[in-house]
Structures are given as C-alpha cells and as structure tokens.
Amino acid sequence: xxxxxxxASKPNAPGPHWPAGLSVAVLGPVxxxxxxxxxxxxxxxxxxxxxxxxxILQQVAVVGVIAIGQTLVILTGGIDLSCGMxxxxxxxxxxxxxxxxxxxxxxAVLCGVGVTTLFGLVNGLLVTRxxxxxxxxxxxxxxxxxxxxxLYSGAQTVTDLPPMMTALGDTFGIGxxxxxxxxxxxxALYAIAWFMLRETAAGRxxxxxxxxxxxxxxxxxxxxxxxxxxxxxxxxxxxxxxxxSVARTGVGDPNAGQTDNLDAITxxxxxxxxxxxxxxxxIGSLVGALVVGxxxxxxTLMGVSSIYQVLVTGVLVILAVTAxxxxxxxxx
Amino acid sequence: xxxxxxSLLAATVLATASPFAMSADQxxxxxxxxxxxxxxxxxxxxxxxxxxxxxxxxxxTAAGKQDGDNAAQVTAIENMMTAGAKTILITANDSKAIVPxxxxxxxxxxxxxxxxxxxxxxxxxxxLFATDNYKAGILIGEYAKxxxxxxxxxxxxxxxxxxxxVGAQRHNGFMKGFGLAAPDAxxxxxxxxxxxxxxxxxxxxQAKAQTAMENCLQKNPDVNLVYTINEPAAxxxxxALKRAGKDKGVTIVSVDGGCAGIRNVKAGVISATSQQYPLxxxxxxxxxxxxxxxxxxxxxxxxxxxxxLIADKAMPGVESKDSxxxxxxxxxx
Numbered sequence: 001x002x003x004x005x006x007x008a009s010k011p012n013a014p015g016p017h018w019p020a021g022l023s024v025a026v027l028g029p030v031x032x033x034x035x036x037x038x039x040x041x042x043x044x045x046x047x048x049x050x051x052x053x054x055x056i057l058q059q060v061a062v063v064g065v066i067a068i069g070q071t072l073v074i075l076t077g078g079i080d081l082s083c084g085m086x087x088x089x090x091x092x093x094x095x096x097x098x099x100x101x102x103x104x105x106x107x108a109v110l111c112g113v114g115v116t117t118l119f120g121l122v123n124g125l126l127v128t129r130x131x132x133x134x135x136x137x138x139x140x141x142x143x144x145x146x147x148x149x150x151l152y153s154g155a156q157t158v159t160d161l162p163p164m165m166t167a168l169g170d171t172f173g174i175g176x177x178x179x180x181x182x183x184x185x186x187x188a189l190y191a192i193a194w195f196m197l198r199e200t201a202a203g204r205x206x207x208x209x210x211x212x213x214x215x216x217x218x219x220x221x222x223x224x225x226x227x228x229x230x231x232x233x234x235x236x237x238x239x240x241x242x243x244x245s246v247a248r249t250g251v252g253d254p255n256a257g258q259t260d261n262l263d264a265i266t267x268x269x270x271x272x273x274x275x276x277x278x279x280x281x282x283i284g285s286l287v288g289a290l291v292v293g294x295x296x297x298x299x300t301l302m303g304v305s306s307i308y309q310v311l312v313t314g315v316l317v318i319l320a321v322t323a324x325x326x327x328x329x330x331x332x
Numbered sequence: 333x334x335x336x337x338x339s340l341l342a343a344t345v346l347a348t349a350s351p352f353a354m355s356a357d358q359x360x361x362x363x364x365x366x367x368x369x370x371x372x373x374x375x376x377x378x379x380x381x382x383x384x385x386x387x388x389x390x391x392x393t394a395a396g397k398q399d400g401d402n403a404a405q406v407t408a409i410e411n412m413m414t415a416g417a418k419t420i421l422i423t424a425n426d427s428k429a430i431v432p433x434x435x436x437x438x439x440x441x442x443x444x445x446x447x448x449x450x451x452x453x454x455x456x457x458x459x460l461f462a463t464d465n466y467k468a469g470i471l472i473g474e475y476a477k478x479x480x481x482x483x484x485x486x487x488x489x490x491x492x493x494x495x496x497x498v499g500a501q502r503h504n505g506f507m508k509g510f511g512l513a514a515p516d517a518x519x520x521x522x523x524x525x526x527x528x529x530x531x532x533x534x535x536x537x538q539a540k541a542q543t544a545m546e547n548c549l550q551k552n553p554d555v556n557l558v559y560t561i562n563e564p565a566a567x568x569x570x571x572a573l574k575r576a577g578k579d580k581g582v583t584i585v586s587v588d589g590g591c592a593g594i595r596n597v598k599a600g601v602i603s604a605t606s607q608q609y610p611l612x613x614x615x616x617x618x619x620x621x622x623x624x625x626x627x628x629x630x631x632x633x634x635x636x637x638x639x640x641l642i643a644d645k646a647m648p649g650v651e652s653k654d655s656x657x658x659x660x661x662x663x664x665x
Contacts, residue, residue: 156592248542297550
C-alpha cells in the first residue's frame with residue numbers, strides 16, 4: 001500500500017488532469033483483495049467459481065451502493081452516519097406503500113427513494129445553511145430515521161411483496177453462472193459515479209471542495225451548492241440501496257441496515273479514500289466492500305468463525321488509514 | 333425544538349421523580365425489557381399490564397436502546413427504585429454486567445425476577461421465569477429426525493452469536509433431540525458433529541442469515557436440514573434456498589413462535605418451530621410482585637413457562653400442535 005509522492009498527490013490536484021486508469025490509491029485494496037482470493041482458493045475447493053463470485057457480489061450490493069453515497073460525502077470531507085437507517089426507512093416506506101396502501105410498485109419505490117432523498121436534502125441543508133458538522137447532523141438524522149422506521153412499521157417485517165418489487169433479486173445466466181440484476185445495478189452505478197467524478201466539472205468540484213473549500217470558493221465555485229447536491233445525491237443512492245435490500249431479502253425489514261453505516265465507511269476507507277476529504281477513487285469503495293465480502297464468504301467455506309472477518313477488517317482499516325496518512329505527510 | 337425539549341424534560345421528571353399519581357397501597361412493579369421495539373417484548377409488556385390492571389398494581393416500564401445496552405437497564409433499575417418499585421422484572425441485555433445493579437436493588441429489599449433469559453450467575457435474581465431453551469431445541473431436533481426419516485443428515489446451523497447461553501442451549505438441545513452427541517444444557521459452547529456440515533452466526537437477523545446460508549450452500553450444496561436460532565433467521569435461510577432452487581428438499585426448523593414465524597409454518601417455509609410464551613412470563617412476574625407487596629412472600633428458583641412444538645405436518649411419535657393453535661398464542665402481527 002505504499003505510494004510514491006508524485007502519484008499520491010496527483011489525484012489530489014483539482015482540475016481535469018488525473019492519471020489514466022486506476023490510481024495508486026486503489027492499488028493497495030486491490031492487492032489485499034487479490035491476496036485474500038488467492039489464499040481462500042488454496043483453502044477451499046468451492047471458492048474459485050463464477051457462482052461463488054457472483055454470490056459475493058450479490059452479498060455486497062446493498063453496502064456497495066450505500067458506499068457510493070458515502071464516498072461522495074467523505075470526498076467533501078464529511079461523513080454520513082445516517083445512511084444505513086435511511087436505507088431501512090426507504091425499504092419500509094416502499095414495501096408498506098406497495099402492500100398496506102396498495103400503491104403500484106413503481107410508484108411505491110419512487111416514494112421510498114423520495115423519502116431517503118428528502119432526508120439527504122435535510123442533511124445537506126443543515127450542513128450548508130446552519131454550518132453544522134456532518135457527523136452531528138447525520139447522527140441526529142440516523143436516530144430520527146431509525147425511530148421513524150420502527151414507529152411506522154410497528155417493528156413488523158413487511159411481507160407478501162409484489163413480484164415486481166423483488167425483481168432485482170432475480171438472476172439471469174451468463175454461461176453457467178447466474179447473476180442478480182441487483183448486482184448489475186450496483187456495477188452500473190459505480191461506472192456512472194466513476195465517470196462523473198473523473199470526467200465532469202461537477203465531479204471535479206466535489207474533489208475541490210474536499211481539498212480546500214476556501215480556495216475552491218475563491219475561484220468562483222459555489223461550494224455550498226456542491227455540498228448540498230452531494231448530500232441529496234447520496235440520499236437518493238441510499239434509496240436505491242433500499243430497493244436492492246428489499247429485492248434481495250424479499251421483505252421490508254425494520255431491523256435492516258443497523259450496522260450498514262459503519263460497514264459503508266469501512267468499505268470507503270479500505271478502498272483508499274481519505275477521511276480528510278479530497279482524495280480517493282469511487283471504484284476503491286467497491287473493492288473495499290468486496291474485501292469484507294470475500295473474507296466473510298471464504299471463512300465460512302473454510303468452516304472458520306466469521307468473527308475473524310471482523311478482526312481482519314479492523315486490521316485492514318488501520319493499515320488503510322495509515323497508508324493514507326503517510327502518503328499525505330510525504331506529499332507535503 | 334424548545335417545546336420538544338421541555339416535554340422531554342417533563343417526561344423524565346415524571347419517570348424518575350416520586351409518583352404522585354399513585355395511591356399509597358398500590359404496589360409498584362417495574363418491567364425492564366431488552367428493547368422497546370421487538371414484538372416479543374411488546375407482548376411481554378401486554379401481559380404485564382393486563383395482570384397489573386387485574387391485580388391493582390401500577391406498572392412502570394423501561395428498555396434498553398438496542399440489544400446489548402446494559403447502561404440503560406442499570407439506569408432503569410435505579411429510577412424504578414426511586415419510583416418505589418418493590419419488584420423488578422428484567423430481561424437482561426448483558427447477563428453478567430447487570431448483576432451488580434441487581435444486587436444493590438436486592439440489598440434494599442427489592443425482589444428481582446429475571447424473565448426470558450437468566451442472569452449469570454442465575455441466582456443473582458430471586459427467580460427466573462423463562463422458556464426452557466434446551467427443551468425447545470430438543471423438540472425441533474426430534475421433529476427433524478422424524479421428518480428426515482432415516483436419510484443421512486447434512487445439517488446447517490444458523491446460530492445466534494458466540495457466547496450467548498440461549499444460542500448454545502437451543503443449538504445443543506437441537507443436537508440432542510436429533511440423536512447426536514451433544515453438550516448438556518449448562519454448556520455455553522456450540523456442540524459439533526460430522527452431520528453438521530456448516531455452522532454460521534446469524535445474529536438472529538434475516539439478512540445476515542441469508543448471507544450465511546448462501547455461503548454454506550456454496551460449501552455444501554446438498555444440505556437437507558437447517559436449524560435456525562429464530563424465525564427471521566429461518567426466513568433468511570429460506571430465501572437463500574429458494575434462490576438456489578433448493579427450497580423443496582430441505583427441512584427448516586426454528587424457535588420462537590412469533591406470528592410472522594407461525595405464518596411461515598402455515599406457508600410451509602418453516603417445517604416446525606418451538607413456540608415460547610412471553611405474555612405468560614410477564615403475567616406470572618407481575619402476579620408474584622403483587623403477592624410480595626401484599627403478603628411479603630418472595631418467589632424463588634426457576635419456573636418453566638412452557639414451550640409447544642408447532643408444525644402443520646405432524647410426525648408419528650412427536651407431539652405437536654398445528655399453526656392454528658400457534659396463531660392464537662403468537663405475538664406481533
């Protein structure tokens with residue numbers, strides 16, 4: 001995970017120039033992922049198969065999509081603790097609207113995404129207008145969303161969903177391997193986010209705000225507007241994650257997402273995005289989520305308690321932030 | 333915001349300060365549950381308030397913020413003593429960490445009864461009103477043995493999390509009922525056996541159980557029996573099996589008896605579940621508290637609040653009731 005000064009500081013620089021391909025920041029987690037896969041391939045005959053990899057992708061899809069929103073927020077130097085609870089709330093809203101209120105599934109899903117987007121807007125307004133720290137704002141909205149989920153659902157799981165709602169959990173075959181549509185949605189969202197952050201002015205502004213908000217404001221970029229949009233987009237992404245979660249489990253679960261905020265932050269940090277903002281590659285967050293998923297899967301295949309996955313995750317997080325800190329110091 | 337803050341303040345004062353609304357001879361009984369949200373505890377509260385009304389007691393309740401929240405339960409014990417409670421019923425979030433607070437209360441003459449799960453040590457409370465979780469496991473183990481009908485078993489166990497006595501008792505009871513060599517009811521570790529091809533922690537959570545089941549299926553695609561710690565875990569296991577096209581040949585057994593779980597028995601998702609009775613636990617607790625206040629007699633020891641095997645396909649030699657019976661006694665919606 002060592003990085004040379006020049007390579008590490010380049011994605012730092014605001015502006016349209018950025019090294020082609022995956023940057024050094026994402027190389028560390030990729031190496032960790034490859035090593036983990038190689039290790040588990042020697043430990044279990046069942047690990048190296050298309051079906052198993054497809055499965056791991058399905059298992060990380062919800063946290064993976066949440067991690068896109070989280071990456072955006074962290075790139076601006078913020079943090080979002082509310083993401084997992086917003087995901088749960090969105091899921092309960094869309095499933096109850098579709099079943100209890102008999103709303104057409106598409107409309108119900110839009111309402112669910114609307115609610116999480118609205119919460120994102122509230123997060124963004126509090127951060128930009130009242131200038132509250134994102135940590136505190138999202139700590140508040142996290143609790144509000146959790147309570148709203150429990151009260152609105154009566155702590156009851158919502159079942160008997162219309163098939164259209166769980167369609168993203170269905171699979172299709174490429175060769176002999178079955179892929180879930182939800183996985184494709186996640187991959188597509190990563191591709192879009194990657195392109196937007198890398199190739200568009202709006203995307204570069206996100207980096208700039210995280211890097212040096214004052215300088216960014218002085219060159220005439222509306223930093224507060226960029227921040228607000230980031231929180232709103234993140235909220236919408238959590239709504240998409242709601243749908244993926246509902247499709248995967250086939251129910252609206254009021255207890256979903258309770259650890260997803262930290263899981264998503266873990267994925268982002270493992271993926272090499274700096275918690276100080278301004279640097280990182282969104283694809284890295286997918287790699288980070290996959291590292292966690294691969295350990296969980298591989299250890300189960302080995303018959304080892306999954307508590308070791310938690311242990312390994314902790315060690316890798318420390319390694320990742322250390323690498324970031326050292327390269328940052330070197331860049332100075 | 334101010335209004336909210338002041339009403340919160342008022343609520344806190346009401347909950348902690350001396351209860352001016354009560355009459356002098358009305359016994360105060362405290363009920364502390366793990367959380368406010370789990371339907372199991374909602375049912376418990378229902379049983380307690382019914383009995384309190386019937387016997388003329390005043391019930392005060394509190395709960396942890398989430399599973400495992402010990403601090404909030406300690407605070408609740410202190411507040412309830414201030415409110416004049418002479419009996420406290422508690423489902424401990426942390427069976428060990430809660431003990432000092434309970435000892436303090438008992439030293440001041442408060443009778444403490446553990447509901448649903450024992451403290452560690454069990455005699456830290458005056459009495460325990462709970463399901464026999466080992467027996468709950470035995471019942472579904474026996475049922476599973478009969479349902480497999482002599483076929484060689486390939487078992488997946490989706491357990492709670494390491495170190496929890498209830499998780500160990502159900503798991504080991506299941507093994508015993510199935511006829512495998514199993515640790516006894518006092519052992520806090522999960523038994524192992526060649527027939528159990530995959531064990532994973534589900535935390536009693538549907539999504540986590542689904543992930544665990546998927547991973548187990550990668551390892552052993554020919555699983556034919558799944559033991560689950562509770563019914564959400566069973567639902568997660570079923571989703572994983574269905575996605576893999578294996579839901580037909582696999583028997584799923586579980587423990588709890590919530591209404592959602594009983595519906596899944598009816599729908600054929602869960603073959604059998606051991607139903608427990610939170611309403612009864614709390615009702616017995618309140619009745620004991622009233623007796624203590626009126627006559628000064630404390631209860632002691634363990635009271636089994638009963639467990640019933642619910643299955644729609646009865647197996648010869650295994651006593652069970654169908655889902656209609658289960659529905660009458662279930663909790664949640």
